[in-house]
Amino acid sequence: MTVLASALIALGALIALGGASHLLLHVFQQEHYEARRLYLWIGQATAIRLALPEAGLVFVAAVATSLAGASNDAFGIVLAVALVAMTARAARVVWTREQIKPLVFTPRARRLFGLQLTVAALVLAIVVAVGGDQEWAPAVTGAVGALLLVVAPWLLGDVVNRMLRPVQQADNRRFVRRAEQRLRDVRPLVVGITGSYGKTTTKACVTAVLDLLGPAYPTPASFNSQLGVVRAINEGLLPTHQSFVVEMGAYRTGDVKELCDLVHPRVGVLTAIGPAHLERFGSLEVTEQAKGELADAIPAEGLFVTRADDERTLRVARTRAAGRVLLFAPAAHPEADLWAEDVRLQDGRTIFTLVLRTGERAEVRARLLGEHNVANLLAAAAVGVGQGLALADVARALGRVAPPDHRLSPIVNRAAGVVVIDDSYNANPEGAAAALGVLRDHPATRRLLVTPGMVELGEREREENRRLGELAAGVADVAVLIGPRGADVRDGMLAAGASADQLHHFPDGPSAHAKVAELTRAGDVVLFENDLPDVYA
Known part of the structure; x- marks a missing residue:
């Protein structure tokens, strides 16, 4: 029965890893499979916060299963089954989350995901086999599963990605040769x-x-x-x-x-x-x-x-x-x-x-x-x-050119009397300032700005977002700001004399967008400036 409990704990760890890996692979894909960018995101965002609770759950449940199994095998198995159910539910939440730019399971993504789970499964299988019927085996299995969750980003970015590099390079060379021939033909x-x-x-x-x-x-x-x-x-x-x-x-x-x-x-x-x-x-x-x-x-x-x-x-x-x-x-x-x-x-x-x-x-x-x-x-x-x-x-x-999607694209809701200016693709200081100019010049009863601020500006990021806020203070009647960079925009608006009553700050996009729906009324023009920081949401 101890072997069964260990196997169930290993299964729970693999399911939890599958959930965490979906989010990590999503980031990895958006960052062009650059491990350095993945690790930078982890330092700033929520990947570790996703994995650590699941790792803790696996370990605590494993210890509880081990202790319960020492006196009652059946109760230990029940606890292990409960662990599998809880991790499956948590993984499902991650897989079905709303995604602005969804993860695409390309052949490369499938290989990375599959090999990561295979490596983890082999490690856990060895632990289960070595532990056998020993009373400590479920706890050790849980500890190893928890460790695999914590190191999941590095397992994906360094170990698995390096293992698959020759396969990817061969694929790339084949596709490039085909493209070069197509160019020569056309x-x-x-x-x-x-x-x-x-x-x-x-x-x-x-x-x-x-x-x-x-x-x-x-x-x-x-x-x-x-x-x-x-x-x-x-x-x-x-x-x-x-x-x-x-x-x-x-x-x-x-x-x-x-x-x-x-x-x-x-x-x-x-x-x-x-x-x-x-x-x-x-x-x-x-x-x-x-x-x-x-x-x-x-x-x-x-x-x-x-x-x-x-x-x-x-x-x-x-x-x-x-x-x-x-x-x-x-x-x-x-x-x-x-x-x-x-x-x-x-x-x-x-x-x-x-x-x-x-x-x-x-x-x-x-x-x-x-x-x-x-x-x-x-x-x-x-x-x-x-x-x-x-x-x-x-x-x-x-004169025939239509605006590309999400780049100052006007969306007119005539029934509601609201105009949305969608400039939600990857803002930069010059483009954001220009978008504020469009908002300023557009006829409106009220002008609303919705933004999470700008990213990838290095050491100038906070300064540029505050400057964006200073510009926005002279244009926007209401601002809905999102996340830590949005807080920098808020600080800039306050410094430029904006009233705190006209500023609304939210931790994420969905809650901010709900507020926008509540606030808007006929005659409003709403500028959505940059949505990139929520691209992995």
Whole structure:
């Protein structure tokens, strides 16, 4: 009977580990399977808080089972069965939790999850076999199960991930070879787009313009890592596509070069260099070096497009671009080849005059909200002009661009009389300030801000969130703030003179969103600014 009790305790530990591993794997996947990022998240968030109670439950129940079994085998078995039921219930809660960006059980995720549980099961099986009918066996089994729960993040990030690395590398090489062959067969005009922010919106704008030359294919959603781009090529690039517009994300020096070595862009667009993902890069100098890898890759007969009004992007253009360079600016600038004049919001559109250095002009009536989107539209216009398209045709194409999801997307509830501005994708200081400008300029009876603050800003994170609060104090009539970074935004609003009565702070997204539903009334405009910190919720 002691062996059965030990086996049941081992089963309870495995079920608890399955629950904890679901959350850990979710984070690991979102962080591109980087162990360092997983461990950083653990230090800041709730993974250990999830595992430790379950570990304690396994150990305490094991000791109780061992003691009960010493005098009454049947009672010990009942306790062990109760342990399995309780851990199963806890694991089910984790598996069925609401997920903003759900865990996807890709082949890689399945391998990681399965091998982690297999390793744990083998360890526990050995403990059960060695313990046999000894009275201490259930307690020792519980202790080992509890230890496996506590070390689960490192078991996943270091042990299991390293064991599977050769398999993953072989898979990657096969997918990359297939993508390279597809590119050779189709031979599209490849446009690479990188930058600290504005990449996805600029991608949509460039695609609309290049559709004038024939079907253009953009990398879907946020497929901006090497494997994401490889997948986009293998699953979506067709012989009919004349252009391939590639969003290039970067978290470290070398990421953009790796993508360029894969797709060989002939046109490059650098949208901006700023503090987004500063936590990963460490400094703006490193960010500049990393983003400038796109300029390095453009051939002499190619085209490089970037901002004229930023010293870092201008330096990249002047020192690292071998091909033709076109520079844009949101307003007239001595270095700019094209710029915008008379920018205004009207009838749910951003309207401006597109001006070339030659004096040619065209009106753009864009569906993208906000002056900051003018830069994204200008970047696409420069690509079109660089490919020889007529300015009037480019302007009309820009007017057809729809806002990408969760990037200042207006949602109008006419029945309730409420307008929601959804800017919930990965805020950065410049983008958040621009979004507040849209909220400020939008007609409204009241203006509400909902935000968990900004992340991945390294040592500047608290400072930038307080600054966001200072800006918000002059715009928002009501603010619903979420989590520790939201508290920094609140502090900034209070410091700038906002009334405490207009500020509401909550620990998580669901409770904050419930408050928003309670607060809103006809005439309100609600800005949702960044939802990234809740992506694992």
